[in-house]
Amino acid sequence: MVLIARRKLLFGAAALVACRHAEAEADAEPAKPTAASQCALTHDNIEGPYYRAGAPDRWDLTTPGMKGTPLEITGRVTSADCVTPLRDVELDVWQANDDGHYDNDGTMPKDVGLLLRGRIRTDGDGRYRVKSILPGHYLNGPKYRPAHVHVKLRATSHAPLTTQLYFPDDPYNDGDPFIHRSLVMDVKKADGKMVARFDFALRQVTGRT
Numbered sequence: 001m002v003l004i005a006r007r008k009l010l011f012g013a014a015a016l017v018a019c020r021h022a023e024a025e026a027d028a029e030p031a032k033p034t035a036a037s038q039c040a041l042t043h044d045n046i047e048g049p050y051y052r053a054g055a056p057d058r059w060d061l062t063t064p065g066m067k068g069t070p071l072e073i074t075g076r077v078t079s080a081d082c083v084t085p086l087r088d089v090e091l092d093v094w095q096a097n098d099d100g101h102y103d104n105d106g107t108m109p110k111d112v113g114l115l116l117r118g119r120i121r122t123d124g125d126g127r128y129r130v131k132s133i134l135p136g137h138y139l140n141g142p143k144y145r146p147a148h149v150h151v152k153l154r155a156t157s158h159a160p161l162t163t164q165l166y167f168p169d170d171p172y173n174d175g176d177p178f179i180h181r182s183l184v185m186d187v188k189k190a191d192g193k194m195v196a197r198f199d200f201a202l203r204q205v206t207g208r209t
Helices: 002-027
Strands: 070-078 090-094 117-121 127-133 138-140 143-145 148-154 161-166 186-190 193-197
Touching: 090 127, 117 127
Parallel strands: 070 193
Antiparallel strands: 070 127, 090 117, 090 148, 138 143, 148 161, 186 193
């Protein structure tokens, strides 16, 4: 009888431990998704009619006295796994000015030069930085386009990418035929300027140089 009672006691204790272990697992916070599980290639977007080749190598696209809300965009460029940084990637950037005009849309003097255009290269950690202004809106047919920044990316062993970066809470985001929600930047406002972040993930192409 003593042996049976002892066995029942041990069985009950083991069951209690198992029950508490199961409760602890149920109460534990769910595992946070990793970068790889959230990873997605950066969506492409239209080039538009105002691209010009031969932009100067510069990260600051502004000129002295240029009007507009200061804007700084930073981020990283990675391979398709959203983890491996890509160094020496060329970002060819262009945009409209505060009034929504490009230097080649026929509204500016021909000698204005390459305005709000530049080419930037990523560092060894895949990081980039662009200094500019908030682009203005302009009519595209009967509707205004939301503010956006054009970017072409060129990287060794990866497919080239042409896309646009957009701003949250822009009144013209809704209804725009070209915007893709994944291209909306993370933007914060501080001290009279806008600070934006966007990370690119490029598709790897075997044998491409």
